[in-house]
Amino acid sequence: MATMNMAQQRKSRVYTRREIEALIASGRSIIIVRGKVLKVDAWLPYHPGGDKALQHMIGRDATDEVEQFHSAETLRFAERYQIGRIEGLWANFLPPIQGGKFRTQEELDRIPSNDNEETISSGSESENTASSADQSPVFEPAEQDAASLRKRTAVPRTSSASSVSSVDLDDMKETPKMSLLDARTQKEIDLDSVTYPALDPQTQANVVHKYRELQKRIEAEGxxxxxxxxxxxxxxxxxxxxxxxxxxxxxxxxxxxxxxxxxxxxxxxxxxxxxxxxxxxxxxxxxxxxxxxxxxxxxxxxxxxxxxxxxxxxxxxxxxxxxxxxxxxxxxxxxxxxxxxxxxxxxxxxxxxxxxxxxxxxxxxxxxxxxxxxxxxxxxxxxxxxxxxxxxxxxxxxxxxxxxxxxxxxxxxxxxxxxxxxxxxxxxxxxxxxxxxxxxxxxxxxxxxxxxxxxxxxxxxxVTESFPQKMLRTTMDVDCPQWLDFFHGGLQFQAIHHLYPRIPRHNLRKTQRLVQDFCNDVDIPYALYGFVDGNKVVIGKLRDVGRQAAILAECQRTIVEGEFGSHTH
Structure with a gap:
């Protein structure tokens, strides 16, 4: 009984952001699932899906990723790694494997508490009816991702699959060598920022809330x-x-x-x-x-x-x-x-x-x-x-x-x-x-x-972007007649599959209508192409990147020739 009480006390401990950052800085593998703080160091060598999958979730609220990939039995098993819980919405860290930097306890002790603790305004009472465990941690420290806070402008929405290749590169030919690739990166970030929902906490929390409601509906429909x-x-x-x-x-x-x-x-x-x-x-x-x-x-x-x-x-x-x-x-x-x-x-x-x-x-x-x-x-x-x-x-x-x-x-x-x-x-x-x-x-x-x-x-x-939005932003579906489903083997519904990977492939076509309604509801473009058109888009993307490579090579050659000419002069 005493052991059980100690375990319950351990799991009920509320961790602050500082404490979790310090744990990660000391080498601990901490992830958040449904408001529970899990220390998964001991699980890394045992994880059947490999340790890297877990490493990409360190410092994050990985509720959606974990729940979509694991059975209810596995989720119950994971609770043995719980060391505490959090209160409110979690602000994601950038995982160490992705380059995230974490401060040790000694470094944090030198910083006043109110300079490090972050809160989220919950808005009106009606907007805060969902429990904190059912909301996605959808904001991060400003120093970790300034790009996510860039101002959005009002432009017509369009599928990123067709838009990325349409960015004009001719104006980049005169860009200095060191900033050429950065300029292209910025163009693509800006394009996605105006194509998809905003990355602010309220918008992303709504996306996740609707996504989890859809999960319940999918389960209810068998x-x-x-x-x-x-x-x-x-x-x-x-x-x-x-x-x-x-x-x-x-x-x-x-x-x-x-x-x-x-x-x-x-x-x-x-x-x-x-x-x-x-x-x-x-x-x-x-x-x-x-x-x-x-x-x-x-x-x-x-x-x-x-x-x-x-x-x-x-x-x-x-x-x-x-x-x-x-x-x-x-x-x-x-x-x-x-x-x-x-x-x-x-x-x-x-x-x-x-x-x-x-x-x-x-x-x-x-x-x-x-x-x-x-x-x-x-x-x-x-x-x-x-x-x-x-x-x-x-x-x-x-x-x-x-x-x-x-x-x-x-x-x-x-x-x-x-x-x-x-x-x-x-x-x-x-x-x-x-x-x-x-x-x-x-x-x-x-x-x-x-x-x-x-x-x-x-x-x-x-890391402010929610799981469902990222899946729909990076994945397209292929439209085909139902009699041809056997040829594509369910892979034509990749966007739906990425949202709900454990749905049997023979039910993905039935799920498509529900996902399309979800996308319309949260204003996320649903990329859907015919097989021929999809291939055209892919070839266009490959051609576009090849053209970027040619432009970069030309810029580098021009700079080298210019430097050589100045030296000979």
């Missing part, structure tokens, strides 16, 4: 319930593809048999995506096993790598320094910021903008589709690195995932590499074309994944 009949139909499609592959292979139509096998891999990737988000059974172990078996044993990929990569992507979507899903240097750059030799916090290395990258970026709108044909080979490389280097969790509930997938790799390369390619298919050229075609057929998957983000904003509006 949209989190998996439609297993739909998976029965999926199974028939997979069986037909597998049967056709085996029949053609045994009939000596070796190269032709690569087409149904590639189609099968393309379709199975959607199952991996569903299961990795716990969108099938909603049980972590069951869905993770389905994902790993499908990815590794049938496809030679790693669901463990995908989960680690994808969870970070969902939290810091389209952030050039942090989102691995847009870090494709030296082949692609979807933002001019990649010209700055950015350091990737996910890969923990600099993304060098070297001579090869400078050449490739100039022509990336032409190389986009050819490179997508080989996307699966890159997934092999990333999966092997994840498994061989032991980058996944080594402790906790997911400790065995790595070994299960390593066995899966052995099984896959035995049946595919040895059994099919080496033993069954005769002749080097037959093998070459079989391997190439079976992998190239999966290219629409890679186009689909990049399509939803490449054309969208990469601007950083600071």
């Amino acid at each position: 949209l989190y319930d998996c439609n297993y009949m739909a998976y029965g139909i999926e199974g028939i499609r997979y069986t037909i593809a597998l049967t056709l592959f085996i029949f053609l292979l045994r009939s000596g139509w070796y190269i032709t048999s690569a087409f149904p096998l590639g189609f099968l891999w393309h379709q199975l990737a959607f199952v991996v995506h569903d299961a990795s988000h716990m969108g099938i059974t909603h049980d972590f172990i069951t869905d993770s096993t389905i994902a790993m078996f499908t990815a590794s044993y049938l496809g030679g990929l790693s669901a463990g790598w995908w989960k680690s990569n994808h969870n970070v992507h969902h939290i810091v979507t389209n952030s050039p320094e942090h989102d691995p899903d847009i870090e494709h240097m030296p082949f692609f750059a979807i933002s001019h910021r990649f010209f700055e030799n950015l350091f990737s916090t996910y890969y923990e290395r600099a993304m060098t903008y070297d001579a090869f990258a400078k050449f490739m970026i100039l022509y990336q709108n032409y190389t986009y589709y050819p490179i997508m044909l080989f996307g699966r080979f890159n997934l092999y490389r990333l999966g092997w690195a994840h498994l061989l280097l032991g980058l996944g969790p080594k402790k906790g509930i997911a400790w065995w995932f790595r070994w299960f997938e390593i066995v899966g790799q052995v099984v896959f390369w035995t049946w595919y590499g040895y059994g099919v390619v080496y033993k069954t298919i005769p002749g080097g050229w037959n093998r070459f074309w079989f391997v190439l075609i079976s992998h190239a057929i999966t290219a629409p998957l890679h186009v689909q994944i990049t399509l939803s983000h490449f054309a969208m904003s990469t601007a950083d509006l600071g």
